[in-house]
Amino acid sequence: MLHIFCDESGADGKTRYLVHGALFVRHPALPSLVSRLRAVVAGADVRDEVKWSSTSRLTLPRNLLMIDAFCEIHTDGEAASSPRFQALVVDQHQVDTRGYHHGDKDMCFYKFLYQLLLQRITEMGKDDEPVHITLDYRTTKAYDLGELRTVLNNGIRQKRSSRPPKVLTVVYKDSRESECLQLADYLTGALCFQRNGRHVKAGASDSKCTAAAYLAKKVGLRNLTCQNRRHDKFGIWTHRLGPIKKAHRAA
Secondary structure (H helix, E strand, O other): EEEOOOOOOOOOOOEEEEEEEEEEEEEHHHHHHHHHHHHHOOOOOOOOOHHHOOOOOOOOEEEHHHHHHHHHHOOOHHHHHHEEEEEEEHHHHHHHHHHHOOOOOOHHHHHHHHHHHHHHHHHHOOOOOOOEEEEOOOOOOOOOOOHHHHHHHHHHHHHOOOOOOOEEEEEEEEEHOOOOHHHHHHHHHHHHHHOOOOOHHHOHHHHHHHHHHHHHHHHOOOOOOOOOOOOOOOOEOOOOOOOOOOOOOOO
């Protein structure tokens, strides 16, 4: 059984690069990961929700331990069973929401999430494996998650006609109730932070710079700015978009 926890960073309409992040955890490793994350929170001097946006000098030690948990947890001594993170990066300067999505920014948002989930579930899912997807609750217009589940299964079957994995559930959940959603938020936020060059800007948060650099080193990267990385543990995919078409003016 495969559990997927999804979050995003940079969807504020002001940030150039939007990042969709998905944390993949197979069921045998889920109790160990959740237990480790809860222990990290319980042993910290702060009790607030783990979020990238609230990274500070006070929360940094706890948050680095969250990164350690992501990198070290596995089941039965097999590193292949460890949690995996996959991200899709979108250059929002190249997204023509009006021309291709009828001005519906939320529909555009979910279409990119669909692309990430479709590609990675098809690649990573085992034969006939049940898949459960949890999305961080969004304050914008809610998408029909039943429809998302249907189109995902249709797309997966087209790519893997023989014994494809099957998405059984897609649900929203408040991240305060899910340690795995909080971890997905943190990994996604760190990637978005460096990809948008915020770590080299004047006045950049020292704590965020430290956390992002720590994550990069833990997953074997010099930094988190690379465009593409095919890697089971920490993969990055930059979606390539064509040039925005200019609207034709009436003569």
